[in-house]
Amino acid sequence: MEDPQGWQYGYPLSKVTELAPGTLYPILNRLEDSGLLVTRWEPADRPGRPARHMYQLTADGVAFARTHLVKPAKSTRARRAQIPGIAT
Amino acid sequence: MSIALASKAAEPWSRRMSRVLLIRALRGRGTRSTDWGEALIAEFEETVGRWEAVRWSASGLRVAWRQRRGIAPSSAGAAVAAPPSLRRRLRRYLVIGLVVVVAGVLINWQVATVKDVPSMAMSPTLRPDDKVVVDKLGFRIFGVHYGDVVTIASAAFGPGGGSDDLFRRVAGLPNDTIECRDGRVLRNGQPVAESAQSPRTNCTSVTVPAGSVYVLGDNSDNAIDSRQLGPIPESDITGSVLFRLWPPLR
Numbered sequence: 001m002e003d004p005q006g007w008q009y010g011y012p013l014s015k016v017t018e019l020a021p022g023t024l025y026p027i028l029n030r031l032e033d034s035g036l037l038v039t040r041w042e043p044a045d046r047p048g049r050p051a052r053h054m055y056q057l058t059a060d061g062v063a064f065a066r067t068h069l070v071k072p073a074k075s076t077r078a079r080r081a082q083i084p085g086i087a088t
Numbered sequence: 089m090s091i092a093l094a095s096k097a098a099e100p101w102s103r104r105m106s107r108v109l110l111i112r113a114l115r116g117r118g119t120r121s122t123d124w125g126e127a128l129i130a131e132f133e134e135t136v137g138r139w140e141a142v143r144w145s146a147s148g149l150r151v152a153w154r155q156r157r158g159i160a161p162s163s164a165g166a167a168v169a170a171p172p173s174l175r176r177r178l179r180r181y182l183v184i185g186l187v188v189v190v191a192g193v194l195i196n197w198q199v200a201t202v203k204d205v206p207s208m209a210m211s212p213t214l215r216p217d218d219k220v221v222v223d224k225l226g227f228r229i230f231g232v233h234y235g236d237v238v239t240i241a242s243a244a245f246g247p248g249g250g251s252d253d254l255f256r257r258v259a260g261l262p263n264d265t266i267e268c269r270d271g272r273v274l275r276n277g278q279p280v281a282e283s284a285q286s287p288r289t290n291c292t293s294v295t296v297p298a299g300s301v302y303v304l305g306d307n308s309d310n311a312i313d314s315r316q317l318g319p320i321p322e323s324d325i326t327g328s329v330l331f332r333l334w335p336p337l338r
Contacts, residue, residue, distance in 0.1 A: 010131040011131040011134035020143065021148055023147070025127065025128055026124075026151060050126070052131065053123065053124070053127030
């Protein structure tokens with residue numbers, strides 16, 4: 001949420017949220033399905049690299065995040081509880 | 089899709105393996121996965137070091153597996169799989185049980201087994217009806233060494249030896265010169281440490297030929313071993329004792 005309108009990659013998101021990609025990608029998918037997130041493909045910056053998928057919060061997504069995000073939680077469990085769409 | 093060529097040469101095999109597994113799992117036979125699958129593959133290149141790569145791939149494999157079983161990551165709220173039906177659970181337990189039994193049989197047959205000690209020949213180290221764990225595979229790879237207690241097919245002891253494998257200790261390997269003097273067995277002129285002095289120790293001097301071993305029973309007064317039989321072929325060794333299972337203490 002430091003740059004709510006910015007485009008994000010999956011790998012840094014996984015680092016920041018401390019979520020394994022197997023958890024993170026399904027969440028991104030559901031956020032996209034519910035219109036909180038838009039995606040696009042970015043062509044590779046170096047030859048031989050695959051194109052990267054990027055994610056950006058929509059206006060709805062930002063609003064949703066604002067209402068649901070509280071202060072960063074200390075424990076992973078508490079942090080997970082704040083993320084919409086994840087079963088706790 | 090090709091991979092980063094510049095770093096390919098220096099890339100550890102675990103990273104390469106993780107990438108191949110991930111791509112194979114997500115794309116199957118096709119050339120393209122779903123959007124999120126392609127995203128996962130692309131972001132793999134961002135991981136640093138082998139452990140992160142392995143973790144990334146393992147987690148990706150998990151969703152690929154769930155997707156294949158019809159739990160699509162995009163279907164709303166379905167990230168948590170419904171509990172499997174009783175029938176499915178039973179079938180899973182049955183498969184696990186079968187695999188365990190088959191693996192157990194194979195291991196017991198080829199890798200390691202438990203054996204009863206048949207005789208007093210290895211007393212006091214091993215006594216009749218002690219249970220020992222015998223390695224049946226490792227000694228074929230790493231060889232036998234001085235002092236190892238090995239099991240030997242009874243056929244090596246001639247007819248009338250019964251059908252049980254016999255336990256003896258390795259005292260001589262190929263090219264060793266074995267002789268008996270003053271009731272002791274000497275290997276290359278030095279007394280064999282594990283062999284007790286015994287009035288029965290009397291043997292013909294011999295150089296152990298290639299592919300043979302010279303074996304002794306710890307119970308020098310009673311054991312029938314290479315002192316009478318000479319070196320025995322390595323091919324008659326059926327196992328190597330790892331440890332005594334029962335009794336645990338003596």
